[in-house]
Amino acid sequence: MKHLTVGIIHNEPIPQGEPNWESSADVLAQVEAIEAALAELGQPRVRIPFTRDLSRFVSQVQAARIDIAFNLCESVDEDPLLIGHPAAVLELLGIPFTGSSAMALLLSTDKLTVKRLLSASGIRTPPFFLYEGAEVLRPAGLHFPVILKPRFQDASIGIEQESVVEKSIDLLPRLEDLYGRYGAILVEEFVAGREFNVSLFGYPQPRVMPLAEIDFSEFPADLHRI
Template sequence: MRVAVLANLKKNAPAWPGMSPDRWDDLDSEETIQAIVAALESRGHHATFLEGDPTLLDNVRKLRPDICFNICEGHFGDGREAQVPAILEMLRIPYTGSQVLTLALALDKPMTKRVLTYHGLPTPAFQVFERAGEPLDPDLQFPLFVKPSREGTGMGVSAESIVQDEEQLRRQLELTFERYDEPALVERFIAGREVTVGLVGNLRSPVARRMPEDDEAPRILRGLHFFPPLEVDLAAYPAEEGGIYTSRMKTELAHDFHYHCPAPLPPEQVEELNWLAAAVFRVTGCLDVARVDFRLDASDNDRPYILEVNPLPGLNPGYSDLCIEAEAGGWTYEELINRVLDMAVERYELV
């Protein structure tokens, strides 16, 4: 098949004076693109990289691919991860991964948490701030966690994100507004372990974006493959990282990543995490591949709380969580990339 690999390279991103130094931390490296292209070509596909910027509209029509392997993060706008899929749908070109609504939703952390809360899925209590002077919800108790509402790759997350009192909260809100110019998400800080679950596949259609009404109904996960959970080894990092999975750990220290995979968890807890990951996949409308991030509450017998879902998980073969999990599950990188493609090919009935 002719496959267009669509991404936004860091080296091609726009720049301007005063730009935040982490502005493009979620964009991809040439290393990642080359690895994806090689993986696709190892199975006989003809893969070509196209930059996911305004030139794409003409370039993808010239290339006329059978399908696109999409990992575009976008540059501007609060729905930037959905922009390239919207173009592809307008042109009626098939593509891998989740569709427009899901990508726009998942980028907006507060909106995602509202959906999870509506469906009774465990996520830390939260409040969205648009101004630093807004009163704190009396139901929220310190310590709290502050982060930008629409960023990825841990952008804006550091040890200072954990705030212990009103003074720290107001200072961190001001910093978040100044640096990212978007609402801030403030949620209950869950002290404990950080675990992520990767999955590929699709729930068997038709699937509504809702949980079964009967809580005692059998848990149907058919169509999804779960990789062994990965736990970030927070104790292996300097104390100044604050015991959380910071932006610095995901970028500057990415090639020296410390983790346990499979995470040392009892089978029943892995089953619970898989069920919650499948539920998030379902209610947010994910397709083909996703990663769901959790914190395990050390004060409540490691009870899991959903932090967020990433329908565009990183695919760097050297350090991305999903790739490490796939390897721990006995998959090669080539198998992972081509399974994602196969899931989309099946959905579009291309074979």
């Protein structure tokens, strides 16, 4: 593997203090950790940010003669709807990369689509409805407390302690606030309990990796485990 040049593809950092800058800083920490590990192995490597300037990105990739890549992009110019585009460009260039395909990334960033796919596969998910800035039409079978999640955001971006709503009187003000920041909001019945990360490796025959449970043991008692 000594002759391979490894590309580290990442989104541009968000300035400190702006919304979601902590998540952006975490990506850069991963970039530095991978870079350090490759340096220790004596592996040729180059980090390249991915933006809407595709011609520049492709030129940088070709100039560096990248053979394989770590895809660490969680958005493009802070737009989560473009999360699959870095993977799509790498696919078009024929460069193998870590992580999911462009299609998987695009589908999994849409929480509504994910819930529908899970339900179609016979996997139960909590009752929900989608708020798109109009009237709140809460299904009869949905009970409080509920948790509010931006439909189009990666992972837990936009989900805070205030996202858990205990009473119906508090629902609309919270929805209007989140809708103004993130657009469509998934309103889901809140399910308390343990939380696991489950990773799959390989395609088309995936292997289930060891389960990782999120440790909430040091959370203050008055905080929701989210």
